[in-house]
Amino acid sequence: xxxxxxLAALLPxxxxxxxxxxxxxxxxxxxxGLLYDVGSVWVGEPLEVRxxxxxxxxAPANLQTIGVVRSFASVAAGFFPGIYPALPCPLAPGATxxxxxxxxxxxxxxxxxxxTVNVGxxxxxxxxxxxxxxxxxxxxxxxGxxxxxxxxxxxxxxxVALRIRNAGKAAINLQTxxxxxxxxxxxxxxxxxxxxxxxxxxxxxxxxxxxxxxxPATLAVNGATAxxxxxxxxxxxxxxxxxxxxxxxxxxxxxxxxxxxxxxGAVARRVRIENxxxxxxxxxxxxxxxxxxxxxxxxxxxxxLDNGQSVRFEVRFSPQxxxxxxxxxxxxxxxxxxxxxxxxxxxxxxxxxxxPGVTASAQxxxxxxxxxxxxxxxGAGTLSVEFRSGVLGVAADPYIFFLPPSSRFxxxxxxxxxTRARFGDRDDIxxxxxxxxxxxxxxxxxxxxxxxxxxxxxxxxxxxxxxKALRSGSQIEVQIVGYDNVRxxxxxxFTFYDARDAALSPGPIKVDLAAKFRDHFExxxxxxxxxxxxxxxxxxxxxxxxxxxxxxxNSAGPTRSSRLRxx
Amino acid sequence: MRNRILLSxxxxxxxxxxxxxxxxxxxxxxxxxxxxxxxxxxxxxxxAGPARESGVLSxxxxxxxxxxxxSRELIVxxxxxxxxxxxxxxDGTALFAFALDGEPAAALFPETGLLLLWSGGRFETAGWKPxxxxxxxxxxxxxxxxxxxGDAVWRVDRAVPDGRVTRExxxxxxxAPALLRPDGSVLYVDGKDLVLRSPDAGEQRVELPGxxxxxxxxxxxxxxxxxxxxxxxxxxxxxxxxxxxLPGGER
Numbered sequence: 001x002x003x004x005x006x007l008a009a010l011l012p013x014x015x016x017x018x019x020x021x022x023x024x025x026x027x028x029x030x031x032x033g034l035l036y037d038v039g040s041v042w043v044g045e046p047l048e049v050r051x052x053x054x055x056x057x058x059a060p061a062n063l064q065t066i067g068v069v070r071s072f073a074s075v076a077a078g079f080f081p082g083i084y085p086a087l088p089c090p091l092a093p094g095a096t097x098x099x100x101x102x103x104x105x106x107x108x109x110x111x112x113x114x115x116t117v118n119v120g121x122x123x124x125x126x127x128x129x130x131x132x133x134x135x136x137x138x139x140x141x142x143x144g145x146x147x148x149x150x151x152x153x154x155x156x157x158x159x160v161a162l163r164i165r166n167a168g169k170a171a172i173n174l175q176t177x178x179x180x181x182x183x184x185x186x187x188x189x190x191x192x193x194x195x196x197x198x199x200x201x202x203x204x205x206x207x208x209x210x211x212x213x214x215x216p217a218t219l220a221v222n223g224a225t226a227x228x229x230x231x232x233x234x235x236x237x238x239x240x241x242x243x244x245x246x247x248x249x250x251x252x253x254x255x256x257x258x259x260x261x262x263x264x265g266a267v268a269r270r271v272r273i274e275n276x277x278x279x280x281x282x283x284x285x286x287x288x289x290x291x292x293x294x295x296x297x298x299x300x301x302x303x304x305l306d307n308g309q310s311v312r313f314e315v316r317f318s319p320q321x322x323x324x325x326x327x328x329x330x331x332x333x334x335x336x337x338x339x340x341x342x343x344x345x346x347x348x349x350x351x352x353x354x355x356p357g358v359t360a361s362a363q364x365x366x367x368x369x370x371x372x373x374x375x376x377x378x379g380a381g382t383l384s385v386e387f388r389s390g391v392l393g394v395a396a397d398p399y400i401f402f403l404p405p406s407s408r409f410x411x412x413x414x415x416x417x418x419t420r421a422r423f424g425d426r427d428d429i430x431x432x433x434x435x436x437x438x439x440x441x442x443x444x445x446x447x448x449x450x451x452x453x454x455x456x457x458x459x460x461x462x463x464x465x466x467x468k469a470l471r472s473g474s475q476i477e478v479q480i481v482g483y484d485n486v487r488x489x490x491x492x493x494f495t496f497y498d499a500r501d502a503a504l505s506p507g508p509i510k511v512d513l514a515a516k517f518r519d520h521f522e523x524x525x526x527x528x529x530x531x532x533x534x535x536x537x538x539x540x541x542x543x544x545x546x547x548x549x550x551x552x553x554n555s556a557g558p559t560r561s562s563r564l565r566x567x
Numbered sequence: 568m569r570n571r572i573l574l575s576x577x578x579x580x581x582x583x584x585x586x587x588x589x590x591x592x593x594x595x596x597x598x599x600x601x602x603x604x605x606x607x608x609x610x611x612x613x614x615a616g617p618a619r620e621s622g623v624l625s626x627x628x629x630x631x632x633x634x635x636x637x638s639r640e641l642i643v644x645x646x647x648x649x650x651x652x653x654x655x656x657x658d659g660t661a662l663f664a665f666a667l668d669g670e671p672a673a674a675l676f677p678e679t680g681l682l683l684l685w686s687g688g689r690f691e692t693a694g695w696k697p698x699x700x701x702x703x704x705x706x707x708x709x710x711x712x713x714x715x716x717g718d719a720v721w722r723v724d725r726a727v728p729d730g731r732v733t734r735e736x737x738x739x740x741x742x743a744p745a746l747l748r749p750d751g752s753v754l755y756v757d758g759k760d761l762v763l764r765s766p767d768a769g770e771q772r773v774e775l776p777g778x779x780x781x782x783x784x785x786x787x788x789x790x791x792x793x794x795x796x797x798x799x800x801x802x803x804x805x806x807x808x809x810x811x812x813l814p815g816g817e818r
Contacts, residue, residue, distance in 0.1 A: 361612075362609070362611050362612045363611055363612075364611055364612075364811050364812060398614060399608055399612050399613070399614050401614075403797075403812050403813070403814050404796075404797055404812075404814070404815075406614070406615060406814040406815070424796065425796065426776075430812040432611070432612055432613075433612075434612065435612055465591075465609040465610075465611070465612075466609070466787075481591045481609050483612065494583070509583060511583050511585050513585055513588075516585060516587050516588055517588055519587065520587060520588035520589075524590055526590045526591070526607070526608070527612070529590070529591050529608055529609065529612060530588035530589070530590075530591065531588060531589045531590065531591035531592070532585065532586070532588045532589075533585070533586045534583050534584070534585045534586070535583065535584045535585075535586075536583045537582060537583075537584075
């Protein structure tokens with residue numbers, strides 16, 4: 001094989017004495033030298049190369065053999081025999097015969113082969129280029145030798161997504177990408193770009209016709225070319241008129257954004273259609289779609305616009321729900337996006353009002369949520385109460401809550417026009433202050449608004465809810481229900497009286513309760529509440545004891561019960 | 568002599584025995600789901616404790632003892648909150664009465680007319696029934712009834728041994744729901760007002776935060792008023808009537 005190639009190099013096809021081989025390219029004959037480059041072709045797009053053999057001698061001659069043999073430098077067989085005449089083929093002086101060689105690379109890369117005609121030979125070389133794919137809707141399809149991008153309104157742009165995928169086993173070195181033709185431009189990655197086997201690279205061709213008519217262009221990738229074609233269609237300019245008198249031109253696909261407006265509200269934008277084509281333009285249809293979008297007034301169609309003339313119409317955005325709304329409007333098939341965001345109607349700022357005077361322990365109070373103005377919005381909010389203890393070592397008081405629902409959280413509702421929030425059927429809610437000194441923090445959350453009210457529960461002397469005394473046999477049992485909101489009570493003093501309201505000797509009887517109360521408050525979760533029983537054994541006439549008083553004190557001050565008469 | 572006795576009494580009283588403070592328990596209540604729960608704390612600062620019984624139809628408490636009625640049983644709780652008895656009972660609700668000392672007095676089951684009387688620490692069948700043609704609104708200790716006769720409400724006292732009527736008194740102006748207290752006073756609802764009519768016919772009123780649908784004894788001076796969406800505790804003792812909302816209601 002080496003010998004034959006060497007001979008081929010020494011005896012070029014075109015140099016044979018009697019038979020001369022030329023390349024026929026576009027009807028023009030060109031001499032075939034030792035090396036002929038057929039150029040770049042897309043993989044999958046075969047190229048048929050035509051050769052012509054002429055008898056330039058004065059005697060008849062025979063065309064005996066035509067051969068195409070892959071060279072060692074070629075990545076694969078890219079050149080193949082095409083259409084040959086019947087061999088041997090006698091040629092009279094001056095006669096010719098044509099044959100073809102097909103260049104059909106199966107993958108991207110460089111290819112070469114030896115062409116032999118009788119005893120002469122030439123080297124053929126060419127390059128396969130990975131095909132360009134059009135990507136639309138996630139689907140790839142070959143661009144082909146000719147690709148029509150379609151109709152594009154003058155002034156609009158169309159981007160065609162293209163992709164080169166390396167389906168071969170060798171890397172592709174992407175060295176050149178170009179597009180030549182008015183109205184077309186390219187957006188591609190920096191070159192050179194190496195596409196690994198199995199990988200791909202994307203780029204786009206933009207078609208932006210500056211005038212009506214057909215626009216051809218040539219796309220070249222690593223020397224392989226494809227024809228692109230687009231058509232510009234005369235169309236009016238579409239302009240959004242701003243309040244300040246300026247205009248915003250819209251191209252097909254652009255969005256007219258209405259911004260954010262309250263649900264139930266409405267806003268309109270004026271759109272101007274202006275003929276700048278230089279001739280007449282007919283506007284046939286205007287269509288507005290989208291639940292939140294509508295035409296404000298009649299649409300000016302059909303209309304015949306002379307150059308420079310314009311018509312206007314208004315698009316109205318009136319969202320009935322909160323959230324992003326999208327729609328579109330079309331002018332004779334040109335589609336523009338409509339977009340806007342409906343927002344919730346804001347609630348007025350709530351004000352938390354609690355019943356005056358309810359700032360002490362062991363109380364129930366009413367809480368209301370009021371608005372300075374009738375609410376324009378409807379919805380639900382939450383109310384919570386947090387307790388910040390003012391007693392060292394005490395973190396919580398489980399008796400602080402709303403009731404119902406016996407929880408530190410409650411829901412309320414607001415209807416349009418309300419000046420007060422509703423708690424179920426009521427316009428207030430009851431809360432308990434518990435029996436621990438500290439601070440109540442009420443928080444109302446309504447929409448985006450949060451309001452707080454802080455209500456201190458001041459340290460207070462021991463409170464008696466009830467004091468009862470019962471005679472039982474030879475004893476008197478005193479039952480006390482009360483609370484100590486600072487947890488510092490340590491003793492109680494009992495004074496008994498006779499029927500003449502005279503204190504009985506020996507006078508006040510002190511009972512040390514410090515340890516008992518300390519244990520109670522440390523081991524129970526009842527806030528500062530307590531139930532205490534103290535039994536006084538009596539020898540003698542228990543009935544002579546007719547009343548009693550109880551005194552106690554904590555760090556906030558002293559407490560004395562009312563005079564209690566025994567039953 | 569008198570002085571000697573008192574001196575002696577006080578001398579002993581100096582040796583007072585104080586029990587450890589406890590969590591106050593005001594009463595018992597039936598929550599919105601029909602569960603029986605202890606009512607902890609006191610009226611202005613109360614909290615429902617853990618459920619002790621479900622499917623409760625009626626409950627009342629003197630503040631010490633408590634009576635609860637499920638669909639099939641009558642349950643007695645002693646002052647310590649311990650179940651002291653459980654006995655079969657007819658279907659339906661029950662009306663309860665307590666003595667002045669807080670002990671149970673009677674339980675009436677209106678659907679059957681069965682009357683149980685408390686005697687010797689337990690309930691026994693009375694052996695007679697109130698008149699079946701009268702709607703009994705309330706019952707009070709040994710043994711009085713509030714009954715509706717036509718449009719009027721009467722107090723009818725009966726002898727314990729045989730149910731013989733011993734006294735009848737029309738109570739003009741009294742409407743239902745109503746409660747006959749151990750001290751003979753009558754609580755009744757008049758529109759949105761709760762009215763306390765004393766035995767001397769004097770009246771006190773307090774406006775309720777809703778329309779009352781039922782009354783029952785809660786504890787001592789406190790009665791429980793059930794409203795459509797909640798329960799409140801009401802007391803007429805003290806300088807002015809007091810109304811506090813109770814946990815366990817429903818909205």
